[in-house]
Amino acid sequence: MQNFTFDNKTKIIFGKDKEQVVGEESVVYGKKLLLHYGGGSIKESGLYDTVLNSLKEQNIEVYELGGVKPNPRVSLVREGVTLCKENNIDFILAVGGGSVIDSAKAIAAGAKYDGDVWDFFTGKGAVTECLPIGVVLTIPAAGSESSAGTVITNEDGDYKRATGSLLMRPQFAILNPVLTYTLPSYQTACGVTDMMAHILERYFTNEKNVELTDRLCEATLKTIINNAHTVIEEPTNYDARAEIMWAGTIAHNDLLDTGRIGDWASHDIEHEISGIYDIAHGAGLAIIFPAWMKYVYKHDINRFVQFANRVWDVEIDLNNPEKTALAGIKKLEQFFSSIGMPVSLKEVDINDEHFTEMAKKATERWPLGNFVKLHADDVEKIYQLAR
Amino acid sequence: MQNFTFDNKTKIIFGKDKEQVVGEESVVYGKKLLLHYGGGSIKESGLYDTVLNSLKEQNIEVYELGGVKPNPRVSLVREGVTLCKENNIDFILAVGGGSVIDSAKAIAAGAKYDGDVWDFFTGKGAVTECLPIGVVLTIPAAGSESSAGTVITNEDGDYKRATGSLLMRPQFAILNPVLTYTLPSYQTACGVTDMMAHILERYFTNEKNVELTDRLCEATLKTIINNAHTVIEEPTNYDARAEIMWAGTIAHNDLLDTGRIGDWASHDIEHEISGIYDIAHGAGLAIIFPAWMKYVYKHDINRFVQFANRVWDVEIDLNNPEKTALAGIKKLEQFFSSIGMPVSLKEVDINDEHFTEMAKKATERWPLGNFVKLHADDVEKIYQLAR
Structure with a gap:
């Protein structure tokens, strides 16, 4: 820690x-x-x-x-x-x-x-x-x-x-x-994605002994996941709206940062998209986060196994932890889809026209991320994975 | 909420x-x-x-x-x-x-x-x-x-x-x-018990829709449980000491109170003991909490089932939820014992001499607790269960 x-x-x-x-x-x-x-x-x-x-x-x-x-x-x-x-x-x-x-x-x-x-x-x-x-x-x-x-x-x-x-x-x-009752379901889903992304940015860290913050992250993620469909299907369900609202604050008040260094590459990678295309930040994150995960998971398979197991209840395949890790990423992607988020750039009509330029711009001040350091060519590959 | x-x-x-x-x-x-x-x-x-x-x-x-x-x-x-x-x-x-x-x-x-x-x-x-x-x-x-x-x-x-x-x-x-490296193991264990008790006081609530705080409570309890034996066996293990120390603050900074009303009867019941006998507060709580649980669990068996399942990984017996609830209480009692805490008044040489007087004093201003309201006769029965 x-x-x-x-x-x-x-x-x-x-x-x-x-x-x-x-x-x-x-x-x-x-x-x-x-x-x-x-x-x-x-x-x-x-x-x-x-x-x-x-x-x-x-x-x-x-x-x-x-x-x-x-x-x-x-x-x-x-x-x-x-x-x-x-x-x-x-x-x-x-x-x-x-x-x-x-x-x-x-x-x-x-x-x-x-x-x-x-x-x-x-x-x-x-x-x-x-x-x-x-x-x-x-x-x-x-x-x-x-x-x-x-x-x-x-x-x-x-x-x-x-x-x-x-x-x-x-x-x-x-x-x-x-x-928040009157929020359209798409905007609600964008919010859900954004708060989950705030936790995921902190969750994927190279710090090894951060059990309490890991578990607080998982607790908050599970609560968001459990209430997301309810707030979309029953917009005036007070209890579910309350869980989501309080979780959104906890996700980003720095409690879940304690003792660790978060990643934050996905946010920077997404900012280039919503900076140019003016799509919702949450929608951009739903597209970029799974792509980023697919690009970096081999850096620390155990952390992705823990994510799959504790957040998504995926059983750990001890003989094939990579399979468990990938199943967790898949679960996240399916969840984003299930709440109406796009999970590929195609779905929001963004083609590869600006990939090189966006990747360059995102990394022009310094390489992105802390879990894995990403340079322009890495970022461009993540945009490709997100197509 | x-x-x-x-x-x-x-x-x-x-x-x-x-x-x-x-x-x-x-x-x-x-x-x-x-x-x-x-x-x-x-x-x-x-x-x-x-x-x-x-x-x-x-x-x-x-x-x-x-x-x-x-x-x-x-x-x-x-x-x-x-x-x-x-x-x-x-x-x-x-x-x-x-x-x-x-x-x-x-x-x-x-x-x-x-x-x-x-x-x-x-x-x-x-x-x-x-x-x-x-x-x-x-x-x-x-x-x-x-x-x-x-x-x-x-x-x-x-x-x-x-x-x-x-x-x-x-x-x-x-x-x-x-x-905290130089803390004797008994005092370390008293501390662990005290912080767990702070969470348990908040966990047992009549509020039904408090998923986020429930999960944050469970996350903190699990972290304490996972690190308790390490800090006792390896007093200079920085990472475990750090988890316990940060968890002790989170347990009582009011975050785990949000949206709910905690119980706090066990603290009041224990205060009478350590007020008279000058035993460590943590040791008193290790004795009182399981006794309190045995006295009140029928008030909301599902909450005790959730506690057993999520905190202690006890499988839920759907045909006999009471069995699951009791297994969770047993796990807590065994855990306190395993870290060197007393779990009965006998172990600390306290007999029933002052039970009536303590029960009366504890409730002289108002009945104790919120999960279940306890009067002097209830409190006396809990002292008896704790013998």
Whole structure:
């Protein structure tokens, strides 16, 4: 087990009607608030009004910036930064899913920075100060509600890049499973895939003595797998929605990282796809993860055997562990298919046109991954395997 | 799943040599520090010097209060409160195990309270302010290093009582598994039992839809069970010590509480024993928990079947689930025995002399437990089952 620091201060407020306390939770951080959100869905659902009323009850002055899109753009972030600087905003409230929260995090850091906010994503600048952030979560998927990271797309060159700082962790996150009832099944499935991918990135590590985190990963994966079909077939099943929502946070709050170094190649490989093609991040992961597994499993067959056995209940074939390992990968692929995810690039009409370019771009700063280090030619082979 | 708030701000600093950063972690909270500890073991091991040097490097003025005993006494807490008030202490550093940390928490709250500190334990006073606390942990067991609770014994009447407040959660906890190498095997086993009991108290709940927390509980229990014999047989096995140490924190940091109401009767039933007889808390729990289980399992046989199957790999006998449930309880009892714990009061020379009195005292404020509500006569029967 490696040395680690686990430092997650996000207060999780979970359950029915909890969005009604957003005002009292926010006012602790100041009286001038930027309300950040995506499209019209929060207005249609009534959530927008509930939030606004709760904020007004606390006499909070509310500035607004809507319009966050999936794969949030740096242009809108820059707009938010300007808004915050010009109006001396104290606090940013993100109401939405991972894209809105990621956008809010970038704005929060940019608001306290003299240079261009994109600097954080190129390594040119570091986050040393940040406005506090709160979250009302509507899409369980990205885990951004209590993570320290953000992923932003720069339209100028279609770069999708991640950065992180403990300062970016939200102060609180309100998770009401009822708010996820209206998510279309495809988006629900993308969320399920995304949270599973967050765990898998951590699970495939070269660290040998991480039994507790291995088992916590397996526990969370099993819970997601057991509830995924229910939330898709019965969108208003509170208990299943609650399991998925809480699992999505646990998957990415860094608990499952403790004592180990995760891989993260699949996320980077996928980012190139959704950076160019604008497909859902979850769908891209459902395509890339099994392909990545097929490419790397021989590096540590035992770990893939453990995955097959403990997560998918595949019996271990002691005479042929490779068969067990491959059966686990197959189970994952079949599961993604069963919840309506694509598992090949063909299914989403992506051909090999940009493979070389994407592989090059993904690895231009450093080789990807930690479980196995991947260079451009490896990444291109994974795109091929994903066809 | 019930609504919940999960709010744990304790920063965990885990790994080899991490006690060396205690000065820089502490100085954030002020320059006048109370160093609180137990007996001479931290001086013999050199930990005392390491901590003191690290504090002095930050020019922290150190006041000292040693002498904390297992089942920490309110008399020493009162001494600490006076010390803090007279010297305007900013921060309390607990170096030791659960007793030292619990004592530090009571002092921290008492230092900001006008009345007598025992008021917090009788319900007469509430914690509304508290000095910040830091921890260097030497005994993985109580989980007090990131919990919000404390248990103190009042010698005047042999009362052992618990209280809690989010304000009491330590700001940071330093966990170096190497510091636990010198723990005698009996104490190690007591710690293992204590942390398992913390999970079991949460596991046996009437809440039906808590799959994620159930599985996280099972993951942590399995890890403890798998590593317990190793830490006893090979006290300097870093990896096993690390698993046990991290599991002890997870067991009691409230993550495994989310969405459910735990039971906690067994802790209260045990407190009466260790309040009178001064036996180790862990040993008392190894005796009481199986007895409690035998008394209540019929209330929800399926939950005990799940426990037997998922934690102990007992095959489910569908024609006789009761048999499976009892097999799980038996496995737990055998496990406690196998690590050198007593599983009956006889083994620790406790006869039935005080059963009626202890049962009455345990239930004098309210009936115990949530899974099943227990009154004095129930508790007395559990003491009888534990003979």
